[in-house]
Amino acid sequence: MPRIRNDPNLNVCPDYAADVFENIRAQLVNENTTEAQAMQLLRNIWEANNNAVKVLWQQQLDDDREQREHRERLDEDEQERLNQERIDEEEAARKEEKKKNKHKYTPILETGIPNEPAITPCSYVLRKLDKGEYVELWYFTNDGLDEASIKKTIDDDAMILSTLADGSTAWVSSASTRNARSVVNDEDLPFEEFCQACPRFLTAIEEADWPEDRIRMMARFWMNIQVHKYRSLRDPIAHKTLLTYQAEQRKRWHVAAKSSVGPYDISVVNEKVLQDTREKVYWEERNKRDNARDYKVSIS
Secondary structure, three states, X not given: OOOOOOOHHHOOOOOOOOHXXXXXXXXXXXXXXXXXXXXXXXXXXXXXXXXXXHHHHHHHHHHHHHHHHHHHHHHHHHHHHHHHHHHHHHHHHHHHHHHHOHHHHOOOOOOOOOOOOOOOOOHHHHHHHHOOOOOOHHHHOHHHHHHHHHOXXXXXXOEEEEEOOOOOEEEEEHHHHXXXXXXXXXXXXXXXXXXXXXXXXXXXXXXXXXXXXXXXXXXXXXXXXXXXXXXXXOOHHHHHHHHHHHHHHHHHHHHHHOOOOOOOXXXXXXXXXXXXXXXXXXXXXXXXXXXXXXXXXXXO
């Protein structure tokens, strides 16, 4: 239906007594209808039509108001959605900022300066722990912590061009290159330094928000290594076996954690694997002695 453009409430009934309506009046006048009655009939017809238009006009006003209110509600809902979306994005950005720089937002404890300084490995190690990646225990020995403390002034995030093992070059962090030259593999650590590093490592992964089950597993894993019967033997091969087993199983666990195999429980010592490791360590150490002896003979 076409829209009504003008308010019918403002319309004025035409003067049907005017000369312009003479022809229309004449058509209505007959022996039963006078001219006055004809004019009244015309006025009645006009009023009936105008009243009908008034009803349509009011309906049109009501429809327009309802549509306007509906649009306003939609606009309000859309604005509310946009506002909530903005709030959610800002909250997500704050959470991401806190996650990336969690130490910046750590609440201040109601304690004074501690008697002993905090154990802080280099930022390269902290980043690897934050990602849940493998880190050598050497970084948590006295030597490793001393090096981190001495070289704090060097930017660990600085990128340098380094030559890789295959002869190619790549940009790597200065920390990874510097530490690679001095780091000692787990299997080559003295057992005393191994025992020294384990509790420090556990503290570090707690601060890195590792899951509780993984922290407990690592704690039991190292405890079982340290109290194993091989530890009490006077045979250096037995001690080397425990360190080698620990290093290999921890590396394999990290590889499995990123594969379809998934992380498994390494806390209980696998005696068969340990025995195989001892056999391998024995022959490696024997080959070293034999090579050293042969070298001495060749130069004598």
